[in-house]
Amino acid sequence: MSSPGLRERKKQKTRWAIQEHAVRLFVEQGYDATTVEQIAEAAEISPSTFFRYFKTKEDVVIQDRYDELMAERIRAAPPELTPLEVVRHAFVESFIAIGPDEVDQALQRARLQLGVPALRMRALDSLQDSIRYLAVPLAERLGRPGDDFRCQAFVGACVGAMINAMMAWVRDGGEVQQVLALIDDALSVIERGP
Structure with missing residues (x-):
């Protein structure tokens, strides 16, 4: 690339x-x-x-480059990874790729999204776009069309788990290592159940 x-x-x-x-x-x-x-x-x-x-x-808080980072990392993930491992890899690698200043800004933006009703609604509206966007490279890896329903449903489940991880991260203070552990834990629920 x-x-x-x-x-x-x-x-x-x-x-x-x-x-x-x-x-x-x-x-x-x-x-x-x-x-x-x-x-x-x-x-x-x-x-x-x-x-x-x-x-x-609202867009100045909602828009970011993370969907692009994650899509790149989904495409670049090692071929032997399972779909869940690919998504986990993309989320973790994308978060690691951003610097400390951007992590702090992501935390501030997340706090705003959770605390301001208009931003919370706008963030929820944008989630479906993110899910569709991230499902495309996963579908490509699996040899399916970009609008594959099952890929969108799978990415949607992963994004739902990530929302809980991000909310816990914001609530608990925003430590980088904590968010990485929360991401892993949230995605493991999809793999193994609660």
Whole structure:
């Protein structure tokens, strides 16, 4: 897989900067009290530039690069892994790939998603898109069409387990090693039952 070009890297850097300033302001002032104009000013961009990167204020919290990271890792997982091992590999490797600052931001964004009703609803709405997106590379590995129902159902079950892991991670303080253990434990429930 080729690495992104300079233009794409600059766009991603701007996207992350906007998100970083937005999350900081949401934590400092509260989600509802923070305006797009304040986020744009903090990120040193115009409000119209904000909307080129994020369609809504909710999206600046909801959108991330983790689906892309996980899809890449599903495709790159060793061929001998079972579907559950592939998903576990993708989740764990994607989390390990992000740096400490991004882990902290993920924790802050997760807290916002759990604590702000509008964000919680928007996050739930976006889950089905994530499930469909992540089911495609798994279906490809299994020689099935990208919209395979069973692959979507399987990924949906894994995502459901991950939601519980992430909620426990947020509730218990956000230690990186803890989230990796919680991911493993949550996915083991799919494998072995409760």
